[in-house]
Amino acid sequence: EAQVTQNPRYLITVTGKKLTVTCSQNMNHEYMSWYRQDPGLGLRQIYYSMNVEVTDKGDVPEGYKVSRKEKRNFPLILESPSPNQTSLYFCASSYLGQPKLFFGSGTQLSVL
């Protein structure tokens, strides 16, 4: 089954404790992206990648890192999480140039 898999689904952590949210897709998509969704602010792009070893900042990249060492995986790294990073995070993927995005189920992150 074609899908984007995010883990974990829920995560509670404390300020400053490094964490990684994993994202994997099995559709051989070139394009992958991370979004955060906050009430009243909608869906905002954090980082995106157009292919292996190619990543670019989205609208809200501060405090986040990503890597794209393999085509199928696009982890989101929070080196030193802060409470303002409490949010619902989504990973998405698509074929390059065809923005019909496939979304993961989301990761609800709470930073205390």
Added chain:
Amino acid sequence: SQELEQSPQSLIVQEGKNLTINCTSSKTLYGLYWYKQKYGEGLIFLMMLQKGGEEKSHEKITAKLDEKKQQSSLHITASQPSHAGIYLCGAEYGGSQGNLIFGKGTKLSVKP
């Protein structure tokens, strides 16, 4: 100011009623994508519009893109509780390299 405006922000309708959600762009769209999100879950692709005046339908949902390619509407006929969720439009602009800008979403509740 926001490039993409969605209205209304929220909508409560009685089961069986028709409804319309609008998505307005401040500049010409290259493509417009409609997604549905069940509360706390990932986004599901509904429809894509690229040509001015284009109209697409799937079951009881119809989406249109105006001739100027700056406004899209999503119309649900005879709403059902299964239509409840958050509807988001995603805009693709020329030169965006496939990245989508999302509206803030419209929260739809359908009362039985």
